[in-house]
Amino acid sequence: MEKSSNKLWLRDVNWSAFSLLVVTIVLCVFLDRKFDTFWTYQNMYSIVQEISMECFAIFGFTFLMIMGEIDLSVGAVYAFSGYFVAYLMAFGMPVWPAIVCAILACALIGVVNGTLVVRFRLNSLMMTIGMMLLMLGLRDVLSELMGGSTLKSSYRAIARVEIGDVRVTIIAMIAIILVLEFLLRKSAAFKKIYYVGENLTSATIYGIRAGRIKVLTFIASSVGAGIGGILATSHVSAANVTTGDKLEFKMVTAAILGGCSLFGGKGSIANSALALLFLGIVVDGMVKYDVEVLIQQLVIGIILIIAVYVDTLMNKEKIEY
Amino acid sequence: MSDDSTFLQIQGVSKRYGVIQALDDVSLDVRKGEIHAVLGENGAGKTTLMRIIKGERTPDSGSVILDGKEIRRFDPHHAHSLGIAMVHQELAIFENMTVAENIFPSTDFVTCGIVDETCMYERAREALVSFGVDIDPRAPMANLTLAEQQVAEILRAISLEKKLIILDEPTSGLKSKETEALIRNLKKLSAQGITILFISHRIPEILSLCDRVTILRDGQYVETMDVAGVTEDQLITRMVGRGLESLYAHKQVRDIDRGEPVLEARNMGRRRSIQDISLSLYEGEILGVFGLEGSGTTELSKAMFGLERLDTGELYMRGEKLPRITSDRLIRKRVVYLNDNRKKAGLFLEMTAADNMAAPALRKLSRFWTLSARAVREYTRKFIETFNIVVETIRSKPKHLSGGNQQKLMLSMCLGTEPDCIIVNEPTRGIDVGAKAEIHRILMELSTGGTSIVMFSSELPELISLADRVLVLKDKRLSGEFIGRDITEESIMAAAVGQAA
Numbered sequence: 001m002e003k004s005s006n007k008l009w010l011r012d013v014n015w016s017a018f019s020l021l022v023v024t025i026v027l028c029v030f031l032d033r034k035f036d037t038f039w040t041y042q043n044m045y046s047i048v049q050e051i052s053m054e055c056f057a058i059f060g061f062t063f064l065m066i067m068g069e070i071d072l073s074v075g076a077v078y079a080f081s082g083y084f085v086a087y088l089m090a091f092g093m094p095v096w097p098a099i100v101c102a103i104l105a106c107a108l109i110g111v112v113n114g115t116l117v118v119r120f121r122l123n124s125l126m127m128t129i130g131m132m133l134l135m136l137g138l139r140d141v142l143s144e145l146m147g148g149s150t151l152k153s154s155y156r157a158i159a160r161v162e163i164g165d166v167r168v169t170i171i172a173m174i175a176i177i178l179v180l181e182f183l184l185r186k187s188a189a190f191k192k193i194y195y196v197g198e199n200l201t202s203a204t205i206y207g208i209r210a211g212r213i214k215v216l217t218f219i220a221s222s223v224g225a226g227i228g229g230i231l232a233t234s235h236v237s238a239a240n241v242t243t244g245d246k247l248e249f250k251m252v253t254a255a256i257l258g259g260c261s262l263f264g265g266k267g268s269i270a271n272s273a274l275a276l277l278f279l280g281i282v283v284d285g286m287v288k289y290d291v292e293v294l295i296q297q298l299v300i301g302i303i304l305i306i307a308v309y310v311d312t313l314m315n316k317e318k319i320e321y
Numbered sequence: 322m323s324d325d326s327t328f329l330q331i332q333g334v335s336k337r338y339g340v341i342q343a344l345d346d347v348s349l350d351v352r353k354g355e356i357h358a359v360l361g362e363n364g365a366g367k368t369t370l371m372r373i374i375k376g377e378r379t380p381d382s383g384s385v386i387l388d389g390k391e392i393r394r395f396d397p398h399h400a401h402s403l404g405i406a407m408v409h410q411e412l413a414i415f416e417n418m419t420v421a422e423n424i425f426p427s428t429d430f431v432t433c434g435i436v437d438e439t440c441m442y443e444r445a446r447e448a449l450v451s452f453g454v455d456i457d458p459r460a461p462m463a464n465l466t467l468a469e470q471q472v473a474e475i476l477r478a479i480s481l482e483k484k485l486i487i488l489d490e491p492t493s494g495l496k497s498k499e500t501e502a503l504i505r506n507l508k509k510l511s512a513q514g515i516t517i518l519f520i521s522h523r524i525p526e527i528l529s530l531c532d533r534v535t536i537l538r539d540g541q542y543v544e545t546m547d548v549a550g551v552t553e554d555q556l557i558t559r560m561v562g563r564g565l566e567s568l569y570a571h572k573q574v575r576d577i578d579r580g581e582p583v584l585e586a587r588n589m590g591r592r593r594s595i596q597d598i599s600l601s602l603y604e605g606e607i608l609g610v611f612g613l614e615g616s617g618t619t620e621l622s623k624a625m626f627g628l629e630r631l632d633t634g635e636l637y638m639r640g641e642k643l644p645r646i647t648s649d650r651l652i653r654k655r656v657v658y659l660n661d662n663r664k665k666a667g668l669f670l671e672m673t674a675a676d677n678m679a680a681p682a683l684r685k686l687s688r689f690w691t692l693s694a695r696a697v698r699e700y701t702r703k704f705i706e707t708f709n710i711v712v713e714t715i716r717s718k719p720k721h722l723s724g725g726n727q728q729k730l731m732l733s734m735c736l737g738t739e740p741d742c743i744i745v746n747e748p749t750r751g752i753d754v755g756a757k758a759e760i761h762r763i764l765m766e767l768s769t770g771g772t773s774i775v776m777f778s779s780e781l782p783e784l785i786s787l788a789d790r791v792l793v794l795k796d797k798r799l800s801g802e803f804i805g806r807d808i809t810e811e812s813i814m815a816a817a818v819g820q821a822a
Contacts, residue, residue: 186691186692187687187690187691187692188683188684188686188687188690188691188692189690191676191679191683191692192683194672194676195669195672195676195680198669198670198671198672199666199668199669199670201628201660201665201666201667202660202666202667202668202669202680203680204628204648205626205628205648205658205660205666205667206648206652206680206681206734207648207649207651207652207653207681208649208680209649265671265672
């Protein structure tokens with residue numbers, strides 16, 4: 001017995017994505033008014049190129065947040081993978097095998113994260129903080145062993161490959177966003193991610209193998225972060241400790257701004273990527289205003305707190321259960 | 322012991338949740354010191370009305386007048402300070418604190434910021450004794466059974482100086498002895514001039530306890546009657562707007578071919594919950610499983626569907642042993658499970674009805690790994706029509722539906738996969754009589770069509786009117802099996818409490 005109603009399309013609008021889009025546009029218009037250099041191809045290109053590498057880490061991260069889990073080791077994996085490639089190459093390994101090895105190492109990290117969270121019911125927040133510390137330690141060991149030597153040119157060339165004047169990282173980012181967003185909306189397999197996030201037990205009752213999906217997603221998260229880190233390191237001349245620094249917090253901020261919820265069940269790839277772009281523009285705007293780096297950190301912190309507050313407000317009912 | 326002065330006045334209260342009109346211009350008067358029952362099917366608006374009185378929800382229009390003063394601030398703390406207490410349907414307890422701390426959670430017995438523990442434990446002990454329960458006030462709350470926790474929660478509401486006490490289905494988890502004690506205590510309170518609002522599905526309780534009863538139907542006020550001289554049938558007729566005849570179909574003894582079982586469980590055991598249980602289910606049979614609380618029925622149902630791990634035991638499908646008991650394997654073998662607590666699991670409350678329906682049937686509804694929106698829509702509509710589920714559109718969320726409709730949606734989700742065998746768990750818990758009858762009819766039709774059903778239920782009338790065979794659990798073990806005419810309330814109860822050999 002379905003009753004008809006005309007106003008329902010209003011409910012289907014994704015308000016968090018919509019408001020983020022509006023805020024981003026308003027911010028762009030504002031910065032364009034203030035600075036001639038803002039709305040130029042060059043400036044936009046550099047913002048997009050900057051996030052194109054970090055964006056690799058947000059895909060798996062978003063999937064995990066939809067399932068109500070979190071992976072705070074992304075920043076450390078991002079930092080580690082570049083070092084690992086450089087380290088292997090220092091032993092004479094050619095660039096592509098070194099990259100494959102690094103990605104496999106990252107996959108292994110994902111397997112460990114996922115297995116411990118799923119099989120032994122460890123809290124993913126604490127588990128991945130542990131993994132973060134562990135990976136940062138490993139990165140420091142590698143850094144010690146290499147002693148600041150510059151990267152081989154064959155490695156440095158990778159992030160600089162261009163297709164028709166556009167960096168390949170940007171093209172890959174856009175392609176992946178489109179493909180994953182399509183899959184998330186249409187494919188039956190990706191739909192399961194939402195079911196698991198909304199209610200784990202219900203999903204299990206209806207035959208969805210939640211544990212397997214979670215382990216796979218943890219692997220996707222680590223591998224994504226690893227690829228991003230490999231590209232980001234390739235982009236600079238020597239592996240250094242600022243790569244991936246505090247990236248996990250940027251990921252949480254972007255994912256929540258993009259409509260993910262700490263309570264699971266919500267989120268989308270395109271919106272997380274949009275939120276990452278928004279953060280990139282905010283940082284760019286602050287640089288143009290000569291805001292000190294310390295204050296920039298403060299602003300990002302405030303944005304995260306506001307985003308979490310809005311998330312809590314919107315999920316009030318779910319908390320009351 | 323009621324005097325005629327009006328204590329609580331509800332005037333034209335309306336409340337809307339989205340597009341569901343939970344309350345529509347409801348007015349009623351409650352007299353000082355009376356025990357006033359509120360009766361209605363699930364989704365009739367009883368709980369919403371109580372929550373407004375307790376200040377947990379703000380009405381869209383209308384007013385609530387307490388003791389001559391209109392309540393303008395709808396806030397639970399404010400209501401608390403006005404002397405209103407409420408026991409919710411769902412327990413709100415502090416598991417890691419003692420029973421006494423649960424009974425007196427606020428700032429009682431405090432001098433200079435220090436809690437007088439001796440006094441608190443003494444008062445708690447008195448309260449528990451008056452209830453006729455043997456619970457140590459110093460015991461941690463988590464060690465109590467569900468029924469005992471409920472007693473503690475009721476004591477919390479009635480122990481303090483209160484003027485109005487609201488009880489939302491307080492007896493649903495209580496045994497008859499505890500229910501009697503509750504009724505005794507409530508009568509004592511009402512004699513002291515305390516007003517009590519009492520929500521219950523159990524009409525006999527209302528008849529024995531209450532002074533007056535107000536009936537709500539579909540969010541609207543129907544009638545307030547004096548309980549004296551009213552019969553159960555009269556109340557049900559007003560509640561559902563129809564007679565009782567169709568409620569319990571007479572069960573006839575059916576011929577079941579008990580040759581090869583469809584589903585067979587052997588020696589299922591799990592430390593502290595079930596011991597060495599074996600059962601067989603045959604084609605087209607409804608097998609009832611009954612047990613009192615703590616007997617292991619819930620654990621057995623979960624274990625049979627792989628939701629709880631077993632220490633020992635095997636499951637056979639048509640003679641073939643399952644290598645491991647997991648829910649996804651069972652679903653592929655066409656076994657489905659209806660969960661007992663639909664709020665906790667079984668539904669995706671925040672997703673659309675269509676998404677809910679699609680969850681168990683993803684493979685069936687997709688082509689080339691992509692979910693076909695049209696197929697999902699048609700599939701959902703088909704079930705909404707067949708099972709008479711009242712939803713606004715297929716995009717409405719289950720959290721906005723009434724209990725009966727949620728239950729029917731959940732059952733549709735299970736049936737969508739065209740199962741051979743269904744494990745149902747409390748299929749009609751907390752839903753109204755109308756929906757109950759419908760679900761019973763659906764289950765009967767399924768079994769006639771050859772589907773085998775294991776029905777875990779704590780409602781004897783349900784088991785007696787539906788089951789072809791009933792197994793009884795006592796103390797984690799099988800204690801009885803009854804077929805056909807041997808299934809009676811007396812025989813089942815005797816096996817469950819252990820009077821039978």
